[in-house]
Amino acid sequence: MRDVDIIGIGMFPFGVHKTTPLVEMGVRAAIDAIKDAGVKPSQVNIGFFANMQAANLTKEFTTGQTVMWGAGINKIPVFNIENACTSGASATTLAMMSIASGQYDIALVVGAEKLNVPFIPLLNPSLRDINVLEGNVVINGFAQRAVRHMHEYGTTKEQLAMVDVKNRKHALLNPMAKFFNKPVTIEEVLNAPMMADPLTKLMCCPNSDGAAALVLCAAEISRRFTSKPIHLKASVLVSGIFDEVPDMQTFEEDQRASRIAYETAGLGPEDVSAVECHDAFTICEIMHTENLGFCPIGEGGPFVESGATSLGGKIPVNVSGGLLGKGHPLGATAVSQIVEGVIQLRGEAGARQVEGAKVFLAECMGAELRGDAKTCTVNILTV
Amino acid sequence: MAADLKPMLDGIFEVGPPPRLLGAECPICKQKFFPKPIVCPHCLEDVKEIKLNTEGTVYSYSILRIPNKLYQFPQPYASGYVDLDNDNIRVYCLFDPEKAEEIRIGQRVTLRVGQIGIGLDGKECLRYYFTPVDGGEK
Numbered sequence: 001m002r003d004v005d006i007i008g009i010g011m012f013p014f015g016v017h018k019t020t021p022l023v024e025m026g027v028r029a030a031i032d033a034i035k036d037a038g039v040k041p042s043q044v045n046i047g048f049f050a051n052m053q054a055a056n057l058t059k060e061f062t063t064g065q066t067v068m069w070g071a072g073i074n075k076i077p078v079f080n081i082e083n084a085c086t087s088g089a090s091a092t093t094l095a096m097m098s099i100a101s102g103q104y105d106i107a108l109v110v111g112a113e114k115l116n117v118p119f120i121p122l123l124n125p126s127l128r129d130i131n132v133l134e135g136n137v138v139i140n141g142f143a144q145r146a147v148r149h150m151h152e153y154g155t156t157k158e159q160l161a162m163v164d165v166k167n168r169k170h171a172l173l174n175p176m177a178k179f180f181n182k183p184v185t186i187e188e189v190l191n192a193p194m195m196a197d198p199l200t201k202l203m204c205c206p207n208s209d210g211a212a213a214l215v216l217c218a219a220e221i222s223r224r225f226t227s228k229p230i231h232l233k234a235s236v237l238v239s240g241i242f243d244e245v246p247d248m249q250t251f252e253e254d255q256r257a258s259r260i261a262y263e264t265a266g267l268g269p270e271d272v273s274a275v276e277c278h279d280a281f282t283i284c285e286i287m288h289t290e291n292l293g294f295c296p297i298g299e300g301g302p303f304v305e306s307g308a309t310s311l312g313g314k315i316p317v318n319v320s321g322g323l324l325g326k327g328h329p330l331g332a333t334a335v336s337q338i339v340e341g342v343i344q345l346r347g348e349a350g351a352r353q354v355e356g357a358k359v360f361l362a363e364c365m366g367a368e369l370r371g372d373a374k375t376c377t378v379n380i381l382t383v
Numbered sequence: 384m385a386a387d388l389k390p391m392l393d394g395i396f397e398v399g400p401p402p403r404l405l406g407a408e409c410p411i412c413k414q415k416f417f418p419k420p421i422v423c424p425h426c427l428e429d430v431k432e433i434k435l436n437t438e439g440t441v442y443s444y445s446i447l448r449i450p451n452k453l454y455q456f457p458q459p460y461a462s463g464y465v466d467l468d469n470d471n472i473r474v475y476c477l478f479d480p481e482k483a484e485e486i487r488i489g490q491r492v493t494l495r496v497g498q499i500g501i502g503l504d505g506k507e508c509l510r511y512y513f514t515p516v517d518g519g520e521k
């Protein structure tokens with residue numbers, strides 16, 4: 001198997017883009033990425049397009065080929081990938097495999113999503129799912145996790161609020177985060193309308209639109225295009241167990257995916273300089289910091305409270321603003337996490353630069369079946 | 384309870400009285416399931432339908448305060464997981480719409496069936512739910 005580098009990144013800002021079509025956001029991110037990589041459209045050998053809701057919300061399908069051609073790319077194999085919130089990381093895993101196998105040299109990954117349409121329904125994995133028929137919606141699953149986490153470990157609602165305060169503060173330093181333009185206080189988060197106890201509206205990521213793109217390249221030729229290739233050391237995708245409904249205060253999928261990724265990369269959590277994780281709800285980030293190995297299980301609440309996960313702390317988490325600060329354009333989200341990693345490892349993050357960042361980890365998680373995450377991804381990048 | 388109302392999905396529960404959840408047991412590995420799978424995912428053999436225990440303990444819950452118009456659920460409503468006595472199965476369920484604010488981890492609950500919301504066909508239908516064993520505070 002060959003080593004794989006990331007040589008180009010692009011983003012269409014995350015925010016509310018009511019008049020910009022899905023395809024245009026994807027095309028603009030794709031063009032930025034191939035220009036950043038210094039490759040011509042004809043040099044891209046294979047393409048992956050990540051999106052979750054286009055067939056549902058804007059009635060589009062096989063959008064990937066339309067996006068690629070918008071960036072001047074045709075004839076090559078193009079795959080359209082849907083894996084809920086991890087669609088973009090799943091597409092990245094496939095791109096890495098296609099290059100590592102020796103079959104292709106340069107791959108383009110684009111994730112794009114348009115959620116701000118006139119009517120945004122609550123997301124459900126299947127109308128016939130017995131849990132959905134009995135009242136489960138995405139936020140319920142995470143509220144139940146929060147209730148259980150508070151019960152087991154004494155996590156407080158103030159700690160749940162601190163995650164949002166931190167990520168909103170980080171987002172203000174990211175020019176690609178356009179959803180919000182001001183910070184929030186713990187009191188504002190706690191006093192926001194209650195969605196599903198204990199989660200208030202500000203403990204839930206908003207629906208934003210946007211796109212992100214990556215150019216992956218065989219490491220043996222990446223220096224033809226850039227003097228600063230970023231190494232993609234591990235790109236892992238796992239599915240849940242689904243057998244018996246698990247205990248809800250831990251993420252078994254995080255533990256399993258990160259163990260594989262750490263082993264593949266030959267690194268451990270102590271080596272990681274910065275993290276982006278799936279903070280769709282504030283409880284998620286607290287649990288991810290535990291289950292990815294950055295603090296002991298049950299101590300994610302005190303960990304955020306200590307400032308360890310803030311910019312300048314021991315292990316900054318969601319310095320880009322995360323999903324809470326940037327919003328969550330589903331198919332684009334996991335690509336944007338890896339884009340942030342490349343920016344950090346290149347040392348180009350400006351006011352939100354993590355000092356001396358050398359190893360970066362991105363985690364994402366999507367959808368639920370019988371209490372388990374359907375998909376979970378961990379990507380590890382190094383300088 | 385109106386006699387013409389149907390369960391929100393066939394094969395999930397018996398209306399009763401008494402109401403019973405319909406699970407399954409694999410004749411080979413003896414694992415119990417809810418709902419009934421197409422075959423046992425471990426043995427790939429047909430499973431036998433069984434009636435599950437009607438009492439259990441609340442494992443976790445949430446109270447959804449925003450509208451869920453998908454099936455016209457009450458607002459707010461509580462749902463979550465109950466660990467069924469003896470069966471060693473954790474099932475997702477609605478909680479008694481009249482007692483949404485009373486549900487707690489560790490609470491003893493018992494099975495009921497009643498009209499809640501609408502079904503896949505858009506018509507009012509029956510759903511299973513759990514209610515506190517001691518009748519709750521109300």
Ligand SMILES: [Zn+2]
Nearest residue numbers: 409412423426
């Ligand atoms: Zn079996």
